[in-house]
Amino acid sequence: MNSRKNKVLLIYTGGTIGMVQDESGALQPFAMERIYDALPLLHRTNYIIDSCQLEKIIDSSNMTPEFWIDIATIIEQRYDEYDGFVVLHGTDTMAYTASALSFMFKNLSKPIVLTGSQLPLGMLRSDGRENIICALEIASCKDVVMPEVMIFFENHLYRGNRSTKVSAENFDAFSSFNYPSLAKAGITISFKSHLSLPLPEGKLKVRKQFDNRIAVLKLFPGITSEVVTAIVRTPGLQGLIVETFGSGNAPTEPWFIDALQEALNRDVIVFNVTQCKAGAVRMRQYQASCDMDRIGVIGGHDITIEAAVTKMMYLLGNFPNDKAKVCDRLGKSLRGEMSIEGETDDF
Numbered sequence: 616m617n618s619r620k621n622k623v624l625l626i627y628t629g630g631t632i633g634m635v636q637d638e639s640g641a642l643q644p645f646a647m648e649r650i651y652d653a654l655p656l657l658h659r660t661n662y663i664i665d666s667c668q669l670e671k672i673i674d675s676s677n678m679t680p681e682f683w684i685d686i687a688t689i690i691e692q693r694y695d696e697y698d699g700f701v702v703l704h705g706t707d708t709m710a711y712t713a714s715a716l717s718f719m720f721k722n723l724s725k726p727i728v729l730t731g732s733q734l735p736l737g738m739l740r741s742d743g744r745e746n747i748i749c750a751l752e753i754a755s756c757k758d759v760v761m762p763e764v765m766i767f768f769e770n771h772l773y774r775g776n777r778s779t780k781v782s783a784e785n786f787d788a789f790s791s792f793n794y795p796s797l798a799k800a801g802i803t804i805s806f807k808s809h810l811s812l813p814l815p816e817g818k819l820k821v822r823k824q825f826d827n828r829i830a831v832l833k834l835f836p837g838i839t840s841e842v843v844t845a846i847v848r849t850p851g852l853q854g855l856i857v858e859t860f861g862s863g864n865a866p867t868e869p870w871f872i873d874a875l876q877e878a879l880n881r882d883v884i885v886f887n888v889t890q891c892k893a894g895a896v897r898m899r900q901y902q903a904s905c906d907m908d909r910i911g912v913i914g915g916h917d918i919t920i921e922a923a924v925t926k927m928m929y930l931l932g933n934f935p936n937d938k939a940k941v942c943d944r945l946g947k948s949l950r951g952e953m954s955i956e957g958e959t960d961d962f
């Protein structure tokens with residue numbers, strides 16, 4: 616029997632989990648020691664935990680691609696030393712970071728688990744204790760290895776690029792509407808490893824290029840052509856995500872289609888993502904999406920907005936001079952972020 620203790624790297628980036636109140640009562644991120652003070656149990660596990668933190672600890676509302684690169688670089692540099700990684704992160708943008716990391720790590724063979732909390736660890740009723748301990752157990756588990764980027768929150772383990780923050784109030788703050796949870800923590804943690812991504816054959820490759828010259832245009836009844844045109848004409852725009860109604864529908868007014876056509880003529884990639892939390896874009900199901908399909912808007916299937924934003928930035932960053940490749944890969948599932956049978960891509 617292998618008696619070697621598994622090793623996990625705990626990376627602290629900020630968020631409520633490690634926050635304390637300042638003089639005004641507002642919550643501010645604090646340093647890593649705070650976590651150990653509030654959770655001395657961490658010193659007593661049967662696996663080895665090493666920890667580190669980002670140079671700058673942030674409220675995740677300040678998250679940018681530069682921080683995603685910092686987190687990925689820490690993991691990449693220490694990848695061979697550890698069996699798994701836990702990233703403590705603010706809940707507000709955790710689903711974006713989980714999605715971004717999922718794209719950055721090609722051929723990931725170890726678990727990367729993001730978690731956080733709704734109440735700071737120092738508070739009596741904090742949900743952070745459970746979340747951290749379970750995330751560490753999952754990342755250090757010898758029996759089941761889930762080789763992907765995930766979010767653990769309030770008893771559920773979700774695929775990171777399928778997750779969305781759904782509550783600013785409840786402890787079960789995350790959900791994954793279009794893909795089942797990968798594990799459930801009760802008395803034991805029951806893994807559904809058949810739902811996880813397969814162990815890769817190739818070598819790990821970490822890609823760190825992002826292009827954030829994109830915009831999200833959320834449609835609403837009564838949206839004006841001035842607003843749409845202003846967004847479409849944003850200087851330097853490379854990609855536009857249109858958050859559409861239902862199964863990918865949008866106004867059929869000529870001014871609207873003309874505005875999207877103008878974007879496409881300027882080589883801006885246009886991606887159709889539904890505002891619905893569950894279900895998928897089906898271009899051409901209604902007449903209200905036929906024109907978009909005709910002019911070359913790409914359908915986002917059942918992708919989350921968080922995965923759509925990060926995937927677009929990632930692809931634009933990695934294929935700066937090849938929009939055809941960006942379009943091709945946007946329509947395919949790279950890391951299980953979309954439910955498309957038999958269409959996984961090798962990038």
Ligand code: ASP
Binds near residue numbers: 732
């Ligand atoms: N504002 C916090 C953050 O995202 C909220 C949290 O951690 O729950 O950093």
